[in-house]
Amino acid sequence: QVQLVESGGGLVQDGGALRLSCAASGLTFSSAAMGWFRQAPGKEREFVATISGSGYLTSYADSVKGRFAISRDSAKNTLYLQMNTLKPEDTAVYYCAARRGIAATATTDALYYYWGQGTQVTVSS
Numbered sequence: 001q002v003q004l005v006e007s008g009g010g011l012v013q014d015g016g017a018l019r020l021s022c023a024a025s026g027l028t029f030s031s032a033a034m035g036w037f038r039q040a041p042g043k044e045r046e047f048v049a050t051i052s053g054s055g056y057l058t059s060y061a062d063s064v065k066g067r068f069a070i071s072r073d074s075a076k077n078t079l080y081l082q083m084n085t086l087k088p089e090d091t092a093v094y095y096c097a098a099r100r101g102i103a104a105t106a107t108t109d110a111l112y113y114y115w116g117q118g119t120q121v122t123v124s125s
Contacts, residue, residue, distance in 0.1 A: 016123070034050065059105050089123075095118045
């Protein structure tokens with residue numbers, strides 16, 4: 001049974017930083033591309049960042065490029081999202097997701113099979 005458990009969300013001021021973690025179990029971690037998505041109230045879920053199974057390839061949404069960094073630790077089966085220079089518009093529930101046995105990155109949520117329960121990030125102005 002695959003489980004993805006996010007942590008690290010919280011309340012932070014405009015310009016602050018947070019690091020999200022996603023602990024994965026029940027899957028071959030290095031064989032699965034991973035991604036972060038977010039959903040703000042009243043809006044559709046949107047892509048944030050993705051990383052290949054090897055960790056060598058990454059891709060970001062334009063809105064977070066240069067501020068966020070996605071990484072993974074295969075020894076710990078954990079995905080990370082370092083978020084710097086946070087803005088109020090980054091406020092959302094953040095979800096980690098895993099592709100099913102596919103190591104290639106993807107920016108479309110429909111291509112991800114496994115999802116975490118989400119963690120709230122709130123940036124105050």
